[in-house]
Amino acid sequence: DYPAGEYVQIIDFSSYTKPGKNYYLVAAPATSFQFDIGNDIYTNMKYDALKYFYHARSGLEIKMPYSEKSAWSRPAGHTEDIAVPASVKDYAGPESIDATGGWYDAGDYGKYMVNGGLALWILQNQYEHSKKYGVDDIFGDSRLNIPESGNKINDLLDETRWEMEWMLKMQIPEGYDRAGMAIHKMGDQYWTLLATRPDQDDQRRIYYAPTTAATLNLAACAAQAARIWKDIDAEFSDKCLNASKRAYEAAKANPAIFYPYWAKNG
Numbered sequence: 378d379y380p381a382g383e384y385v386q387i388i389d390f391s392s393y394t395k396p397g398k399n400y401y402l403v404a405a406p407a408t409s410f411q412f413d414i415g416n417d418i419y420t421n422m423k424y425d426a427l428k429y430f431y432h433a434r435s436g437l438e439i440k441m442p443y444s445e446k447s448a449w450s451r452p453a454g455h456t457e458d459i460a461v462p463a464s465v466k467d468y469a470g471p472e473s474i475d476a477t478g479g480w481y482d483a484g485d486y487g488k489y490m491v492n493g494g495l496a497l498w499i500l501q502n503q504y505e506h507s508k509k510y511g512v513d514d515i516f517g518d519s520r521l522n523i524p525e526s527g528n529k530i531n532d533l534l535d536e537t538r539w540e541m542e543w544m545l546k547m548q549i550p551e552g553y554d555r556a557g558m559a560i561h562k563m564g565d566q567y568w569t570l571l572a573t574r575p576d577q578d579d580q581r582r583i584y585y586a587p588t589t590a591a592t593l594n595l596a597a598c599a600a601q602a603a604r605i606w607k608d609i610d611a612e613f614s615d616k617c618l619n620a621s622k623r624a625y626e627a628a629k630a631n632p633a634i635f636y637p638y639w640a641k642n643g
Contacts, residue, residue: 390414424521430500430536431523433480435488435543435575443523454575455486460563460584467637468586469554476563476584479543486575487564490547494594497540501601504533530609538613541602544595545620549587557627558587559595561636589634596624 378385388402396415401408432439438453458476462468479488480496507513516533519526525535547559563584599621606614 435479435481436477452576460582463583463585474584480540485569489562490559490591490594494598497598500537555587557623559591561585561588561591588636589628592624592628596621
């Protein structure tokens with residue numbers, strides 16, 4: 378393995394069909410990591426992958442037993458995530474917005490409508506797909522081991538709602554320029570230093586002007602959420618539907634507002 382600078386081996390177990398756990402190989406003096414053999418060894422992989430979203434939650438303490446291991450726990454970050462305009466001369470929007478909640482995009486602790494919208498859409502599609510084929514129980518209540526587990530609602534929906542509620546907050550209220558549109562993103566004024574925990578981040582939080590792309594992400598995700606939650610939480614469904622309609626009309630009225638170049642470098 379040239380990138381690692383190590384000698385590796387590929388071992389074919391195709392002829393070995395006896396299931397078991399904690400096997401290991403010995404080629405003196407080396408002993409391999411333990412491994413399992415069976416038809417279900419990847420069963421938990423989907424839950425491990427979905428656990429990413431819990432660990433990426435903003436405004437929430439990540440703790441046992443939901444973090445699986447105490448080493449992955451951390452204090453809540455950005456519990457009062459109030460963002461001010463990145464540039465008042467380019468957009469006359471609200472003096473501040475409440476951006477609490479949602480998923481962090483990466484180590485810089487930004488929260489982005491387009492990136493988050495794509496992830497949210499995929500997870501909501503995953504739920505609808507599993508519902509259509511009668512296998513939604515694999516994401517059923519308590520399957521993901523998240524704080525909402527035990528509330529009698531599909532855990533995948535609980536996780537998607539965390540992001541959907543944040544996206545709803547990103548819609549510009551009436552009385553401001555581009556009302557009904559959605560801000561493009563929000564986050565730290567400058568790049569966060571590596572290895573900074575979210576609760577240790579003390580930078581000024583800013584939001585960027587609404588864009589057509591962000592607004593259409595809100596329209597699509599909120600419309601889908603309205604459909605999904607209609608028979609589960611009618612009030613939340615109506616809230617999503619109203620936001621979706623406002624966003625769609627605002628996007629049609631402003632069909633070509635792009636993310637500004639200065640924001641990429643500012």
